[in-house]
Each structure stands twice: as structure tokens, then as C-alpha cells.
Amino acid sequence: MTELKVPSVAESITEVTLSKYLVKDGDYVQLDQPICELETDKASQEIPATIAGVVKFVAKEGEDLKVGAVICNIDESAKKPEETKAAEVKEPKVEKKAEVKKPAETKPVEEQPKTEEKKEETKQSYAANTPSPAAKKILDEGNVAAKDVKATTGVSGRITKEDAINAVRAKANMPQKEAFSRNERMEKMSRLRKTISERLVYSKNSTAMLTTFNEVDMTAINAIRAKYGDTFKKKYEVNLGMMSFFAKACCLALEKFASVNAYIDEGNIVYHDYCDISIAVSTPKGLVVPVIRNAESLSLAGIEKKVKELAIKGRDGLLTMDEMTGGTFTISNGGVFGSLMSTPIINPPQSAILGMHKVQDRAMVIDGKVEVRPMMYVALSYDHRIIDGKESVSFLVAVKDFLENPHKMLLGADPVELLIEL
């Protein structure tokens, strides 16, 4: 009997949640077959079997476990069920394998990973989410994209008529609620949620946080994106978004105002000669803040690519611990959800966070005349313990200046002023 224990996932993590078992109690499992999913405060992880045998559950789904605690036992002395029959069915595969590789002395062992591979293959089939002719018509009419359908009944993930009908019905029923319901639901807080809540309260309680506001006229940035967007997309296969301009502007401003890019560490101030920009990404499980490292040294395309990569990983739950730790400054874009103004909370141990918001056409007074301009409010929340009002406000003004005059971002100042050495 071998015990399967909670491995140490990362240095800072002492407790995990057993979110779900991937096998049934009493199943015969293969070596390296995923047994369960553990959720840590930042990511979830599959735990593979350390030996082949029959599993006997010890911990329950949903239970919090300390590192080192026993998840389940694996009885390696148990016989593999229906071994002969299974081998018979897979014979042609084994034969083929044997032809390519060395003779089949280790037959059963060789065969096992093959079975696994096979399962993976069917899951990732080229035909996944292919709707049948009738299903396609139903989806088109229901305005549901094939890729958004949960294909549960078709072979290799194909969308059957039944799947399509269910998908369209689900879409139609979505907002329906029982009238006058007084129902309440209790759900266990996920690891991630718990961590988020602890860190946010910690941040509020342990810093002297306040927020300064400004607004940015987005005319220049919009013009650049309109003019070069297509060419940029063709060349770099990523959209020229706003995030790259904001990250770049922040990096340049952070270089001018070093305290905004610094930490307090027990009576010391740690300054950073680099800018690791954390970007807040909302995922199905909650907010995560992956990091763009050395953003100051990246091109706009480099930043956009990184943002896209991190956002996709975040959405798919594939961000590693490494990708989510560190960071010297954070940018959070509440504008994507429509926020006009907000006071973001610092991501400790960092000292400041920039909040981006929705761009809205507003009447502005320009040279004594009223003009319509695309405007965005920006907010900088900062830790007053190390950043003075003058610095924080000047930082935000500098960011605004770079964004309204993007040519200054090239050399960190107005090129003409540099030329005539003003």
C-alpha cells in the first residue's frame, strides 16, 4: 500500500484544497494517471499516481489539506482487472508499437501510456466542435457559435443535433429566474477567492492608501491605432491595444519617479531599476495578476503579445505560480467592464497601482472652444508612506502627458526639446 500525499507545490503554500477526484474510489489506476485536482491560492494542479494499483480515497472532495497530508492510498498488490481482455482488444496497436520499438518484453507497461495518449487524442480531435448538418442550422439560427457549444453527446466532441438544441435553449433560458424566490445558496470559498480577500484586506489595513485622479485625452492614441492598427496586426499578429501604450507610459514615468516603483521592506525601501508590470486579468475563477517582466525593455508589440499570452493562460487556468509572483507596479483596467472611475487597491508589497477606465466622448474646452474628445479618467492609488503627494500627482501627470503626446515616449521626452537641448 502506497500513500499519495499532498506535494509541496511552492514555498509559500502550506494548504491546498482537494477540488475534485479524477478517478473513482476503487478504480485501478496506471502510473502517472492523474488522480485528483488540488487547488492552491493561485492555480490548480493535477496530482498523478506514483504507482499503479487500486485507489482507496482518504481525503474527501472539497477538503482543505496541509502539505504532506494523505490524499489516498494506492494498493499496488491489487490485480489489474480484465487484464487479458484489454490486451486482446489493443493487440494491433501493441504490434505496431513493437515493430517500431524493441521487442515486446515490457509489453503491458509499454501499452499503458499508449492508452493514455489515445484518450488525449480523442479529446483533442480535429473534429471537435464540428456540428452535424442539422446542428449547424440550429446553431446558426440561434446565433450560437459552434466553438461555444459543449459537445457532450457526439463522437470525438462533434456537436449533435441534441447538443445544438440544448445550447440554443440554454442561451434562451439564461436570464430566466424563478419569481419571488427567497432561496439562498452557500458555497465554499475557493482557495483563490480566500487569498484574494486576505490580500485585499491586508493591503487596506497595512498601507496608507489614497488615490489621485486625472484624465487623459485619447485623441492621439486613437489616431495611431486607427492609422496603424491593421498593418500592426498583419505584422505582429496581435492587436495594437491600449494596454501597450499605458504600460509604456507607466514604465517611462516610473523611471522618473522611482518611489512609485519601490517596496517597503522592514524599515528599508527597495528600489527597482526595472519595471515588472502586473496586469489585472479577470478569469472565470476570479482576478489574477500575472506579470510582464522588464516591460521597460519591451516594444509595444512585445507588450501586446505578452498581455495576450497571459490573458489566454489566465482564462484557461494555465498560469504558473512563477508568472503570478513579483511585479513592481500594477495596471488594472476597469474600463473593459465599463467603469468610469474607481479607486483601485494596491497589490502588496507594491506601492502603487494605476486604474484605467472607460473611454468616453466628452465635451472639453480646448483653446476657449468646446470640442468633443475621447476622454479617460485615470486613478493612481498609492502608499503615502513612501510616495509623497507631489510625486504621485506628478507621476500621473507624466503618464497623462506621454499618452496625450505619444511621440515623447520614443526618447522619454519631446524629441524637438531634446534636439534644441531645452
Place this chain on the structure above:
Amino acid sequence: MSNYNVVVIGSGPGGYVAAIRCAQLGMKVAIVEKYSVLGGTCTNVGCIPSKALLDSSEHYHNAESVFAGHGIGTTRLSFDFGKMIARKAGVVKSNNDGIAYLMKKNKIDVYTGLGSFVTKNKIAITNDKGEKQEIETEKVIIATGSKPTKLPFIAVDKKRVITSTEALTLTEVPEHLIIIGGGVIGLELGSVYKRLGAKVTVVEFLDKIVATMDEDISKEMLRILRKDGIEFMLSHKVTGAVVQGNEVTVSAENKNGEKVEVKGDYCLVAVGRVPYTDGLALENANLKADEKGRINVDQYLETNVPGIYAIGDVVRGAMLAHKAEEEGAFVAETIAGQKPHINYNMIPGVCYTWPEAASVGATEADLKKNGTAYKTGKFPFRALGRARASGDLDGFVKVLASKETDEILGVHIVGARAADLIIEGVVALEYRASAEDISRMSHPHPTYTEAFKEACLIATDNRALNM
């Protein structure tokens, strides 16, 4: 005020299916047909009569050449060609009546006469007595089909130099039938008369027959039909056909530019078909056609004039009855606000010679041209128990599958009942089945369908069980 929601012009497989589907969807529908019988080319001078004669001649041929091998003796075997033609006419008539019944059942008004546009919402119908009436409509579906292509240097007199239409109503079996064109129609009609005792010579411009099908089908068909006694003059460019009394002399140039002559008593010109829009007065509705005479349509089969649609042989794509039918249903549903779909790559092509040939999806040449990595599984019918039992040993099933994913990309069959077998390929393609998927499905034994499974086994893993 409009009399109709939809007026369909032409009652071929495209038009009458469109009309029925529109009626099913609650529209008020009229159909306009120039001839007194419904059904278009397909029913009157195409698919149906040609298959009637193919089946009759096939029976005779079997009695003459195949029965003996099964131990069946015949004495004084004969046939009455007049009766064959009359039977064919009866088959056509019962189909005409069937369509007329369907129009009545679906409460579709039938107008007999030439339909032409007055405006985009007004159709004039002129019958053969010259009487004219006008109907108004919200939408129009043009389904006027096609007619045989004419060669500028050959005068078709419809007596000795004929098209497929006359070839279906001859009063005698030709002594020597010369067919210009080695396409499906030429080969089918050639087979009919070959079986009934005519000498048949096919003159083809290209170096192969059924040129749109997969190369292997072309080769196998040529081999089999040659074996059956049809003569082929490939790579011959026909330059003229001259009638003198009961004799037709067809002149041609061979590969080396030398002049060649063939003499026969009938010459069938079967070099394809062209869209038919004569008398429609397209210009009155501002409709546009391309240089080949096909009415321009977009992906919804809507013409350049909103509310006017066109389907079947009169628009781009394969000239096939089942393609016209799909388009008929597609347009009706589109007008009703539904979102149907046609996968043109998955419309099968069939040649009803014996053995039959049928094809769906990409040919090997297509895949080579696109640079798609593929694998081939080809299984001969001769290795099947069913084929041995019946004696139909010719042909094969050829499956082309993606080298990367094993997805079936094309299916090409020559052999007994290929026309019916091909549907498994269509289903496989529509569902994007892999060759292995098909090879893991039980196929009844003993049947010709087993060749499909075996070809898939070969394509997947090169592990045919019966070869």
C-alpha cells in the same frame, strides 16, 4: 398588391423542390413552366429517361452475356426497341404526374407558358397560343436550367446529328453511334446503345474520360468500357460532322495534327450543357449573368437584384439534379428567415454506366494541388465475397484521408452499385469522420459496402482484413 409571395420559374428538380419547400413554410407560391409537363430536364429528357433506358438495356445485356455464367440458358433472345422507348415514356409520365400531384397537394398554382420578367416583381406568362397574363410577386426564384452546348462548327439537325434529348427517343438502334464527348451523359447513352448491339465510338478532346472525376476512376472506366467493346478516340479534336443521306461523317484531328474521319449513322453531340435564360428578359429586372451565361448569385443564391434568387443548372456549380434540389430547399428556407447551409464540396457526382462510378470530396489531383498531405486506401471489389457471388468483380473503393488527422477528404468508387455506395462517403465527409471511424463501424457481410470499410482500414493503418 402581390398575388404571390414567391413565383418559381422552371419546374425542374430545382424549381419544383423550391416551390414545395416554400409552400411548406407557409408562403403563397406559383410555378411557371414553359412545357405542358412538369419536372424539367431531369424528369423529361435527363436523369429519369436515361436511367429507364440504362436499366432496360442492362437487363438485355445480362440476359445475353451474363446469365449463361450463372447457368441460365436463353433461346431466341430478342428485344423490342419500340417497347423500351414506350416503357421509358411511361416512367417519365408517372413522374410528371407525381410532380403535378405534389403541386396540387401543396396548393401551388401551376402556370403553363414562357415566363419573363416585366419588372422585378411582375412576371408575364405567354402560352403557346400566344395568350399572355401577368402575375405579381414579392420574390422570384429562377430555375430555368440548361440546354445542350452547341459546337459552332457542327449543325445539329436532330435527325442524324443529335443531342441527348433525341438520343432518348430514337426509333431504331443505331448501327454505329459516334459520340462527341466522353463525359457522363455521353458514356451513359453510349452504354445503352452498345448493349443493344450498336457499334459505339467516343471521340474525346482530352486524353481521358469523365475528366472531372478522380484520375483512377477515369482510368478504370476506360479500361472496363473498352473491354465491353466501346471504342475510344482520345486526344481527338472534332472539327466537323457532315450528313449525307443516312450517313454522318465526323472529322477530327488527332494529337499529331493529322486528319481522321469516322463514319456512322448517328452522331450524338454530348459536350456539356449551358445555362438557359432565353425568353426570361433578364434585362427588365436588371439581372446580370456572367460570360458563360450563368446568372450571378451570392452565397445566399440571391442575384444582384434583392428578392430574386436563382438555383440549379442556371447558376455556378455542378449541373446535377440533387445539387439543384439542395439549392431549391436552401433558397426557400433562406426566404423564410432560416439559416440553412450547403456544403458544395460534399455533393456527390455519379455516372450510371455498369459498373457505376461515383465520387465525393477531393480528388487526388485536388489534394496535390492544395499541397495537402494525404494517404490512400484502395480496395478492389474483386476481393469481396459479395462481388464473387454476383460476378461483378470490376472496380474499387478509394478513400483519401488526411495524413495528419486521418480525416476522410475524398471517396471515389467504381463498381457495382457505386451510385448507392457513395452516400456512406457523403455522411462520412459531412460528419468529418476519420478513416478509422468508418473502419470501426460494422458493415453487413456480405455486401459491397465492405469494400468501403476495407479501404478505410488500408487508409488508417494499412491493415486490410481481406486482402
